[in-house]
Amino acid sequence: MHKQIMENEENKKIAELLFPDIHETLEDLEAAYPPRNLPEGATVTRFAPSPTGFLHIGTIANALIAERVAHTSQGIFILRIEDTDKKREIKGGIDEIIHNIESFNISPDEGVMSEEVQKGAYGPYLQSQRLKIYAIAAKYLVSQGLAYPCFCTDEDLKEIRNVQISQKVKPGYYGQFAKHRDISLIQIQQEFSQGKPFAIRIKSDAKVNEKIQFKDMVKGSLTMAANDVDFVLLKSDGYATYHFAHPIDDHFMHITHILRADEWLPSTPLHLQIFRYFGWNAPYYAHVSPVLKMDGLSKRKLSKRKDPEAGVKYYTQEGYSSESVITYLLNLANSNFEDWRRTHPDLPYSDFPFRIEKINNSGALFDLRKMQDISKQVMAQMSSQQMYDMYLTWAEKYDPEFAELIKKQKEYTLQIFSIEKDQQARRKDIYAWNQMHEYIGCFYDELFEKLPFNKQLFPEFLSGEEIKDIINAYLQVIDLKKPSDQWFNDLKAIAAKFNIAPDTKTFKESPAGTYKGYVGDIASILRVAITKRKNTPDLYEIMKVMGIERVVKRLQETKDLL
RNA sequence: GGCCCUAUCGUCUAAUGGUUUAGGACAUUGGAUUCUCAUUCCAACAAUCCGGGUUCGAAUCCCGGUAGGGUCACCA
Numbered sequence: 001m002h003k004q005i006m007e008n009e010e011n012k013k014i015a016e017l018l019f020p021d022i023h024e025t026l027e028d029l030e031a032a033y034p035p036r037n038l039p040e041g042a043t044v045t046r047f048a049p050s051p052t053g054f055l056h057i058g059t060i061a062n063a064l065i066a067e068r069v070a071h072t073s074q075g076i077f078i079l080r081i082e083d084t085d086k087k088r089e090i091k092g093g094i095d096e097i098i099h100n101i102e103s104f105n106i107s108p109d110e111g112v113m114s115e116e117v118q119k120g121a122y123g124p125y126l127q128s129q130r131l132k133i134y135a136i137a138a139k140y141l142v143s144q145g146l147a148y149p150c151f152c153t154d155e156d157l158k159e160i161r162n163v164q165i166s167q168k169v170k171p172g173y174y175g176q177f178a179k180h181r182d183i184s185l186i187q188i189q190q191e192f193s194q195g196k197p198f199a200i201r202i203k204s205d206a207k208v209n210e211k212i213q214f215k216d217m218v219k220g221s222l223t224m225a226a227n228d229v230d231f232v233l234l235k236s237d238g239y240a241t242y243h244f245a246h247p248i249d250d251h252f253m254h255i256t257h258i259l260r261a262d263e264w265l266p267s268t269p270l271h272l273q274i275f276r277y278f279g280w281n282a283p284y285y286a287h288v289s290p291v292l293k294m295d296g297l298s299k300r301k302l303s304k305r306k307d308p309e310a311g312v313k314y315y316t317q318e319g320y321s322s323e324s325v326i327t328y329l330l331n332l333a334n335s336n337f338e339d340w341r342r343t344h345p346d347l348p349y350s351d352f353p354f355r356i357e358k359i360n361n362s363g364a365l366f367d368l369r370k371m372q373d374i375s376k377q378v379m380a381q382m383s384s385q386q387m388y389d390m391y392l393t394w395a396e397k398y399d400p401e402f403a404e405l406i407k408k409q410k411e412y413t414l415q416i417f418s419i420e421k422d423q424q425a426r427r428k429d430i431y432a433w434n435q436m437h438e439y440i441g442c443f444y445d446e447l448f449e450k451l452p453f454n455k456q457l458f459p460e461f462l463s464g465e466e467i468k469d470i471i472n473a474y475l476q477v478i479d480l481k482k483p484s485d486q487w488f489n490d491l492k493a494i495a496a497k498f499n500i501a502p503d504t505k506t507f508k509e510s511p512a513g514t515y516k517g518y519v520g521d522i523a524s525i526l527r528v529a530i531t532k533r534k535n536t537p538d539l540y541e542i543m544k545v546m547g548i549e550r551v552v553k554r555l556q557e558t559k560d561l562l
Numbered sequence: 563g564g565c566c567c568u569a570u571c572g573u574c575u576a577a578u579g580g581u582u583u584a585g586g587a588c589a590u591u592g593g594a595u596u597c598u599c600a601u602u603c604c605a606a607c608a609a610u611c612c613g614g615g616u617u618c619g620a621a622u623c624c625c626g627g628u629a630g631g632g633u634c635a636c637c638a
Contacts, residue, residue: 048638049638050637050638052637052638082638084637084638085637085638087637088637088638150636152636154636157635157636168563170563170564170565170634171634172634172635173635197636199636201636219566219567219568222566222567223566224565224566225564225565225566229634231635231636232635232636233636234636235636236636237636239636241635241636241637241638242637242638243638245638261638262567262631262632263632263633263638264633264638265566265567265632265633266565266566266567266632266633266634267633267634287567289567289568289631289632290631290632292631294573297630298629298630298631299630299631300631301631301632331574331575331587332574335574335575335576335586335587336575336576338574338575338586338587339576339586339587342587360574360575361567361568362567362568362569362630362631363568363630363631363632364573364574364575365573365574366573367573367574367588367589369573369588369589370573370574370587370588370589371588372588373587373588373589374588376600380601420600420601425601426601427599427600427601428600428601429599429600429601430600488597491597503597504596504597518597519597520596520597520598521597522597523597523598524597524598526597527597527598527599528598533598533599534598534599535598535599535600536598536599536600537598537599537600538596538597538598539597539598540597
C-alpha cells in the first residue's frame with residue numbers, strides 16, 4: 001500500500017518533469033468542449049484526411065459516406081486535417097482537399113474551411129494546432145502511470161527488432177522488450193541531462209492471450225487480441241501519432257460515429273484501450289472496405305502509382321460530372337441506392353435514406369463501365385441549362401478555346417443541348433465532358449471549317465455528280481418550318497426521283513437491282529454534308545437548330561468539294 | 563509467419579432457415595423499332611469456392627479446407 005503511494009508520487013513527478021509547461025488538466029478540456037446540443041439520434045461524423053497531395057477516390061467515397069451519415073440524421077459533419085506527419089505533408093494540400101470535396105458537394109458544417117479559416121467551437125481542427133491538447137492528455141496518462149517516456153533511438157528499436165526476429169517472436173515494443181517501460185524518475189533525469197529526445201508510449205495492461213470484443217457497424221461483432229504493444233502516443237517532435245490523436249480528437253469533438261477505412265480495423269484495440277484508460281465512452285465504429293482493382297489474377301487496392309483512375313483528378317479531368325461519381329460511389333456503398341434512384345428519378349440523392357449497416361463488408365472491384373453507364377444516365381437527365389453550366393465550368397479549365405466559343409454562342413449551345421431532349425431524358429451518347437468537343441464541334445462554323453472532309457462517308461454506289469444532284473434537289477424544296485413527317489416526305493420524294501426506295505422494307509423486299517438504295521441514303525448525304533459525320537442525332541432537329549442559312553451554306557459548299 | 567476480415571453470374575449485388583426454377587443492374591450476344599448512330603423495348607447467356615455437419619428443409623447456422631484481402635512504424 002505504501003509502495004503504491006510512492007509510485008503515484010513518482011509518476012506525478014515524472015509527468016511534471018516531462019511536461020513542465022502544461023498546467024491545464026483533462027477537466028479543463030472537458031469544460032472547454034462540452035457535450036453538443038443535438039436532437040435525439042443525430043450523428044456527428046468527421047472526414048480526417050492527411051494533406052499528402054493525392055486524393056484517392058476511396059477517400060472521397062469515405063468522405064461522402066461520413067457526410068451522408070451525418071446529414072441524414074440532422075447531425076454534424078466535420079472536416080479535420082491530420083497534418084501530424086511533417087515529412088509527407090505537401091504545400092497546398094489542404095486547399096486541394098477542400099476544393100475537391102466541395103466539387104463533389106461534400107460540405108462540412110464545421111472544421112477546416114480553408115488554409116486560413118476554421119469554423120466551429122470544438123477546434124482547432126488542424127491537428128498540428130492541437131499539440132497542447134495532446135500534451136495535456138499525455139501528461140495525465142503519465143501521471144497515472146499509464147504512459148511513460150521512451151528514449152530509444154531508431155537504432156535501439158532496430159536492435160530490438162533483430163533480437164525478436166532471431167528469437168522468432170512477435171516484433172514490437174512490448175513486455176520484456178519494452179526497455180523503458182519501468183524507467184524510474186532518476187533514470188529519466190539522467191537521460192534528460194544528456195538532452196536525449198523522447199517519445200511517450202502507452203503502458204499496455206494487456207494480459208497474456210487477453211481478447212477484447214467490440215461491435216463494428218459494418219463488420220459485425222469482432223473478437224480480437226487485446227493490444228499488448230507499448231505503442232507511441234507522442235512522437236519525439238511533440239506531434240501525436242494517429243493512434244493517440246484519433247481518440248482524443250474524436251472524444252473532445254464529440255464524434256459519435258467513426259467511419260474510416262478498413263485498414264484501421266486491426267488497430268482498433270489500441271484505440272479502445274486509450275478510450276478505456278481515460279474512462280471515456282468509445283464511439284461507434286464502421287470500417288469501410290476499399291475499392292479494388294484486378295491485377296493479373298489477384299485483387300488489390302486501387303493504386304496511386306499504377307492506376308490513373310485511383311485519383312480524384314482523373315474524374316475531374318476526364319469530365320465525369322460530380323453527380324455521376326457520387327451516384328456510383330453511393331451505389332457501391334449502399335447497393336439499394338440504384339433501385340431507389342430508379343423509383344425516385346427526380347429527388348436529390350440527399351433524400352436517399354443512407355444506412356451504415358448496408359455498407360458492404362468486403363471490397364468491391366471498381367467498374368469503370370458501370371460508372372460510365374451511370375454517368376450517361378445522369379447526363380441524360382440534366383436540363384440544357386444545367387448541362388451548359390456544368391460543361392462550361394469544366395471547359396474553362398480543360399478546353400478554354402471551346403469554352404470561349406460556347407460562351408459567345410450561348411443560346412445556340414443551349415439549343416444544341418436540347419436536341420432530342422424530351423421531357424424525360426436525352427440521348428445517351430456521351431458520359432464525360434471530354435467527349436463533348438468532338439460530339440458537338442461540328443455545330444460551330446469555326447470548328448466545322450477545320451474538320452476534314454471525307455468523300456468516303458457518302459454512300460459508295462452514288463457518283464459525285466449524283467450526290468450533287470441530290471443536294472440540289474433538296475435545296476429546291478428545303479423548308480425547316482415543316483413538321484418532321486412532312487420534312488421526311490420531301491426526302492422520300494427525292495429518293496423516288498433517283499431510283500431509291502422510300503423505306504428499308506421496300507428496299508429489302510424488292511428484287512435485287514430494283515433500287516440503288518433506300519431513303520436513309522438521302523438522309524445520309526445531307527447528314528455528311530452538314531456535319532461531316534456519319535452518325536449524328538436526329539437530322540431534322542439538327543437542321544432546325546443550325547438554321548436554314550447555315551444548312552444551305554454547308555450544302556452549297558459541299559457541292560464544290562465533290 | 564501471427565492476428566483479423568471476406569467468399570452468390572465476367573463485375574456490383576439481392577435473398578435476414580421455407581415466398582427460389584437463386585432476383586436486379588453493368589458487360590456480352592441476339593431480335594424489334596428508327597433517316598444514321600445513340601436510345602427505347604424484348605430475349606438469351608451466366609453464380610451460391612470445396613468437403614463435412616446441424617435441420618423435415620441450408621446461399622443462409624457450425625466445423626475443416628482452399629482462395630483472396632487487410633494489418634503487424636516515433637505513416638496516416
